[in-house]
Amino acid sequence: xxxSISTIWLVFFLTLFTTACSDAxxxxxxxxxxxxxxxxEKSYQDFKEPYCPFSxxxxxxxxxxxxxAFFGEKPLHECWFDLxxxxxDSRLYCSYLPIASGEEFEKLQQDAFKLADKHNKKANYxxxxxxxxxxxxxxxxxxxEGPAASPFQFFLTDSTDHFLRASLYFNAQVxxxxxxxxxHFIREDILKLIETFQxx
Numbered sequence: 640x641x642x643s644i645s646t647i648w649l650v651f652f653l654t655l656f657t658t659a660c661s662d663a664x665x666x667x668x669x670x671x672x673x674x675x676x677x678x679x680e681k682s683y684q685d686f687k688e689p690y691c692p693f694s695x696x697x698x699x700x701x702x703x704x705x706x707x708a709f710f711g712e713k714p715l716h717e718c719w720f721d722l723x724x725x726x727x728d729s730r731l732y733c734s735y736l737p738i739a740s741g742e743e744f745e746k747l748q749q750d751a752f753k754l755a756d757k758h759n760k761k762a763n764y765x766x767x768x769x770x771x772x773x774x775x776x777x778x779x780x781x782x783x784e785g786p787a788a789s790p791f792q793f794f795l796t797d798s799t800d801h802f803l804r805a806s807l808y809f810n811a812q813v814x815x816x817x818x819x820x821x822x823h824f825i826r827e828d829i830l831k832l833i834e835t836f837q838x839x
Contacts, residue, residue, distance in 0.1 A: 678824055679726060683831060691718040691735060692801060696835040698828045700726060706734075722832075727821050728810040731829060735803045738796070747802045751779070751794040754806070758787035770795065774837045786814070790822050791829060797838055805829075 683696040706719035718735035738744045763785030770778040780793040792806040
């Protein structure tokens with residue numbers, strides 16, 4: 640009996656001693672980190688193409704990819720293109736249509752609001768921002784907050800002849816926290832596009 644009690648005490652003190660003298664690091668949980676992104680230097684170039692009745696400035700680190708098919712069909716107008724941000728694998732899908740009548744203008748405008756509103760299922764909030772520039776360009780921008788597929792959409796028009804709609808998408812799983820820094824970087828470029836946009 641005395642021998643077993645002595646053994647228990649010995650094991651207890653040895654455990655206490657080795658625990659106190661241990662240099663093993665304490666493990667702590669760290670917050671999830673996202674890969675560091677290398678951002679290119681901001682610089683812009685002109686978009687002036689004969690197949691589109693407008694011009695604007697876009698970043699030198701993005702490229703224009705003209706649409707050749709839309710769900711297996713020919714696009715409704717030759718001025719359908721993507722602004723592809725190669726470094727971020729994201730696209731601003733742009734589609735232009737001429738306005739034939741007041742009724743058609745109303746329908747195009749309503750469709751733009753409906754397409755933005757479709758993201759309400761996932762979005763926390765959609766902010767509608769009126770656009771009016773000195774170049775006679777008007778429209779709306781839709782800032783879509785939360786885990787929606789597209790964080791930013793807009794349309795530009797002169798209300799009589801021209802209508803352009805655009806929406807930004809990332810080729811990645813929707814995660815607002817990880818995409819946020821890249822989205823804010825690209826949003827500056829989209830705002831520059833809108834600011835410099837002119838009808839020909």
